[in-house]
Amino acid sequence: MSHRVLVEAGPAAGVAVLKFRNPPVNALSLEMLMELVISLEKLENDKAVRGIVITAENPGIFLAGLDLTEMCGRNPAHYAKYWEAVQELWLRLYQSSKVLVAAINGACPAGGCLASLTCDYRVMADNPKYTIGLNETQLGIIAPFWFKDTLVNTVGHRAAEQALQLGTLFPPAKALQVGIVDQVVPEEQLQSAALSVMAQWLAIPDHARQLTKTMMRKPTVDQLVKQREADIQSFVGLISQDSIQRALQTYLQKLRQKKG
Numbered sequence: 001m002s003h004r005v006l007v008e009a010g011p012a013a014g015v016a017v018l019k020f021r022n023p024p025v026n027a028l029s030l031e032m033l034m035e036l037v038i039s040l041e042k043l044e045n046d047k048a049v050r051g052i053v054i055t056a057e058n059p060g061i062f063l064a065g066l067d068l069t070e071m072c073g074r075n076p077a078h079y080a081k082y083w084e085a086v087q088e089l090w091l092r093l094y095q096s097s098k099v100l101v102a103a104i105n106g107a108c109p110a111g112g113c114l115a116s117l118t119c120d121y122r123v124m125a126d127n128p129k130y131t132i133g134l135n136e137t138q139l140g141i142i143a144p145f146w147f148k149d150t151l152v153n154t155v156g157h158r159a160a161e162q163a164l165q166l167g168t169l170f171p172p173a174k175a176l177q178v179g180i181v182d183q184v185v186p187e188e189q190l191q192s193a194a195l196s197v198m199a200q201w202l203a204i205p206d207h208a209r210q211l212t213k214t215m216m217r218k219p220t221v222d223q224l225v226k227q228r229e230a231d232i233q234s235f236v237g238l239i240s241q242d243s244i245q246r247a248l249q250t251y252l253q254k255l256r257q258k259k260g
């Protein structure tokens with residue numbers, strides 16, 4: 001039984017809705033990553049499900065990205081286990097045979113943005129408080145190559161390079177302009193817009209669409225698959241560095257002090 005991920009039958013036949021519910025900010029903790037992988041595996045094996053709308057249960061924060069507390073003050077074995085789970089979620093999402101539509105109903109930084117980029121289509125609520133992007137450099141860390149590749153595949157090399165170097169978090173209109181999302185709609189129309197896009201995608205025969213998706217994505221997937229262990233070791237080495245730990249601690253403190 002999953003606590004942090006809710007899966008519901010959608011209003012349309014063949015569509016499931018997967019909702020993040022990991023308060024306070026839907027950070028991707030190790031437990032949440034594992035629950036997501038299990039939920040996605042079940043959906044992947046369910047022949048009645050052809051498409052999945054991915055959204056947050058509570059509007060405001062879609063996903064706050066990776067859980068910073070999993071990457072601070074832990075031991076190398078923990079970092080390795082955590083990173084393997086991050087890889088596993090990306091591989092499941094990016095290779096899913098289902099149509100994935102992200103209904104972005106809140107803040108969508110870093111790992112949250114990455115999760116939405118694995119979807120086939122992104123609809124974002126038109127709320128100026130919501131931003132999306134790979135903001136890793138702002139934390140003093142760098143997006144791994146497969147985060148970068150996922151962004152490049154979506155927006156092209158030049159836009160990705162600029163967004164990655166600056167760690168830009170785009171508000172909805174800018175996100176649409178740069179192509180990081182496909183559609184921006186009034187907040188109250190987000191779910192219906194996501195379902196309407198889903199219907200268009202489901203009008204295509206599954207096997208033809210699935211083979212095309214694999215053809216487009218396999219080269220990117222293969223890059224990680226062939227060096228998964230090396231990528232884990234590289235993450236563990238970098239994240240364990242004192243300078244990186246200090247940068248992450250400072251960022252976490254800034255988040256905590258924001259309230260005070």
Ligand SMILES: CCCCCCCCCCCC/C=C/CC(=O)SCCNC(=O)CCNC(=O)[C@H](O)C(C)(C)COP(=O)(O)OP(=O)(O)OC[C@H]1O[C@@H](n2cnc3c(N)ncnc32)[C@H](O)[C@@H]1OP(=O)(O)O
Pocket residue numbers: 024025027061063064065066067068069107109110111112135136139140141142143144235238239244252255256257258259
């Ligand atoms: C020079 C060489 C460098 C080499 C470096 C190599 C490094 C190795 C590679 C590493 C790659 C790692 C990749 C990481 C990708 C990520 O996803 S990192 C996470 C990025 N996420 C963010 O930046 C989001 C941060 N959060 C926010 O901006 C805001 O919290 C919010 C907009 C999501 C929500 O705002 P609000 O509603 O105002 O809530 P807050 O008061 O800010 O937060 C409440 C509570 O939650 C805690 N929190 C927020 N985000 C996270 C998070 N991602 N992880 C863990 N915890 C989080 C926040 O601290 C508050 O906690 P307290 O209640 O104060 O305890």
